[in-house]
Amino acid sequence: MQVDKRFVPEDLRYDRNDYWVKATAGEAVIGLTAYGQDVTGDILYLELPPAGSSFRRGEDSGSIESGKWVGRLLPPVTGMVLERNSALETDPSGVNQDPYGAGWLLRVRLADPSELDGLLNPAAYREWIAGQIRREREEEAAL
Amino acid sequence: MDFYDLAGIDWWSTQCFYHALAYLGREGLIICYPTGPYVCLGLHDDLDQEIDRAYCEAHGLPLLRRETGGGVVYLDRNQIFFQLVLRRDNPALPLRRQRLYERFLQPAIRACRFYGLPAELRAPADITVGGCKCSGNAAGDIGECVAYVGNILLDFDFDLMCRLLRVPGPDFRACLRAAMRRYLTTLADWLSVPPSHLQLSTALAAGFAEEFGPLNRRRPDEELEAEAERLRGRLTGRSWLSLPGHRRRERRIKIAEGVYLVEQGGARGENGALLLEEGGVADRADCPDLLADEELPPSYNAGDRRPDALPVEA
Numbered sequence: 001m002q003v004d005k006r007f008v009p010e011d012l013r014y015d016r017n018d019y020w021v022k023a024t025a026g027e028a029v030i031g032l033t034a035y036g037q038d039v040t041g042d043i044l045y046l047e048l049p050p051a052g053s054s055f056r057r058g059e060d061s062g063s064i065e066s067g068k069w070v071g072r073l074l075p076p077v078t079g080m081v082l083e084r085n086s087a088l089e090t091d092p093s094g095v096n097q098d099p100y101g102a103g104w105l106l107r108v109r110l111a112d113p114s115e116l117d118g119l120l121n122p123a124a125y126r127e128w129i130a131g132q133i134r135r136e137r138e139e140e141a142a143l
Numbered sequence: 144m145d146f147y148d149l150a151g152i153d154w155w156s157t158q159c160f161y162h163a164l165a166y167l168g169r170e171g172l173i174i175c176y177p178t179g180p181y182v183c184l185g186l187h188d189d190l191d192q193e194i195d196r197a198y199c200e201a202h203g204l205p206l207l208r209r210e211t212g213g214g215v216v217y218l219d220r221n222q223i224f225f226q227l228v229l230r231r232d233n234p235a236l237p238l239r240r241q242r243l244y245e246r247f248l249q250p251a252i253r254a255c256r257f258y259g260l261p262a263e264l265r266a267p268a269d270i271t272v273g274g275c276k277c278s279g280n281a282a283g284d285i286g287e288c289v290a291y292v293g294n295i296l297l298d299f300d301f302d303l304m305c306r307l308l309r310v311p312g313p314d315f316r317a318c319l320r321a322a323m324r325r326y327l328t329t330l331a332d333w334l335s336v337p338p339s340h341l342q343l344s345t346a347l348a349a350g351f352a353e354e355f356g357p358l359n360r361r362r363p364d365e366e367l368e369a370e371a372e373r374l375r376g377r378l379t380g381r382s383w384l385s386l387p388g389h390r391r392r393e394r395r396i397k398i399a400e401g402v403y404l405v406e407q408g409g410a411r412g413e414n415g416a417l418l419l420e421e422g423g424v425a426d427r428a429d430c431p432d433l434l435a436d437e438e439l440p441p442s443y444n445a446g447d448r449r450p451d452a453l454p455v456e457a
Contacts, residue, residue: 039231039239044212045187045389062282063186065389068268069240070212070283132238139237 005038006129009100013116014125015076019060020100023116028077031097031104032064035129041066043092048073048084048105055079057115077115079108146351146358148344149175151220157376158183158207160179160363161226161292162378163370165285170233172351172358173226174344180219180305184208186283188215189388195309204307207379208386211292213284214397217307218220221298221329223343225251225351227291235355240282244268251278254256255295257346260333269400270295275328276399283352295343298331311394311406311415319404321395326399 012020018036022029032040047093049101055075062073084106088094095103110116120128147160164171182194182204190196190206193215204217209302218224227247229236237243244267251270255262260272270278270293275421280293305320330337338346352358363371377383393415394406401422408415418425 041239041241065185065187065212067241068212068244068280068282070210070281071240072284090428136238139242141241 003034003037003097003099005019005035006126006133007034007100008122008126008129010122012100013076013119013121014128017074017076018129019074019076021076021116021119023113026110026113027055027082028079028108028110028116029104030075030077030106032099033125033129034099035132037099037103039132040064040071041069043095046073046092046095046099046105047089048088051082051083052110053081054111055081073105075106075108076107076119078111080111081106081108083107087115112136144351144358145169145171146348146356146360147171147173147175147363148348148360149363150340150344151176151178153203153219154179154181155379156371157218158209158378159371159374160238161228161290161420162210162285162374163367164228165288165290166374168230169228169367170230170288171228171361172348172355172453173228174223174347175226176220176223178220180217180303181205181207183216183218184384184388185213185215185281186210187212187389189390190384190386191309192388192390193309195307198307203306205379206384208384209281209378210285210290211281211290213279213281215308216279217300217304218294218365219300221300221331222294222296223340223347224251224292224294226293227351227355228285228288229291230288233260240289241267242414243291244280244282244384245456246329246354247282248278248280248293249354251293253350253353254343254346255270255330258330258334258338260330265400267400272328272333275326277328277330289445296329297337297340297343299327299329301327308396310396313392315404315406315417318394318419319398322398322402322404322419326402330426361407 001022012022015018018033020031020033043064043066047063049055049061057078058074060072061075064073085104150283152175157175157177161173164225182199248264248270252262262270262272268280269276277296278293282291301320301323310316396404403420404419405418406415407418418427
């Protein structure tokens, strides 16, 4: 299933590392955006932090391997892992196929809910990815 | 860009110096080769699934887990490594990191062509000669940098590579060796006298200078040496080597880009079906067919130029 890389749901917050956050009552679910999974490519393996572990916003907390590339998992908020999406351990393609649904990565307890104010709203994230897509076209043209 | 022309160095140094550059946030190019053999796991390889540890221990093959992707590789002095470390904010780094392979691999392609080999890029990250892979490549974010690492096979011990991997049984191992011989090639297959490390290093450096700008030749300083030594402990440590990795229900070994040998359905001591998957299409691996031509590169079998008829540079 091809996911529209420009799809940006209205009920989420975003960061410039292409993660989304859905926050409710001190908890949040985190995932990779449609654009993020498109840039990453077909995901072969995910190393997610275990339940109970704490992490800080933007700090290396795991890894994502796609064809010929290992990238870092950089959480968009600070918190503690309540649950990781165990279905992705055996089949990480869920992130590519359904990034806002079955491909969620972590459910976390927020350490500092005010961090959510620093995230991008959908309009701002759309603008961000439009800029990224322009840059990609320039890079392609330069090849 | 800083250029470390390290020639032959300890096996662990061939991995730890580029990790050290990356963790120190320093850009640079390293060209080197290991003076001794070792086995290198990808970041997400599962040690016990992939490697026959007893065999490695008995034969004095040390293990190291790198922080870039890809699978298990056997590395020795019959290869030459080129390793490029760039800061993540380097404007030369494309948004889609895989796209840099095209530039990163050009120096190796040019070096092979200089010696008369019909080398080509097979996207995203293989170099092929006569349709066979002759270079292994990987990349990943490390610290505040990204590292692209690759090698050229001057020669390769196919028997040893097949022996050190954990496989379901002798049939799988025989097919693995035959498939590797069919889909991989080395400079020794094509040239009666392969170039020396020094010749290759010189050709690679010229290519990198052309692609990425002038190279500033230097030796590892104390900071880099100390960081590499620190990383040696980590990358070869028992806990790091034993990190849980990608476990699969089936035994599946990548041979080249888009080519896998797979055993499906083996359970309770029974052998499963051996499949050779190429370009997403799986066929039953026919070992007799694979074995029939295993000693010759495909271009030779196909009646192309004889390997020893290619020009040889002094």
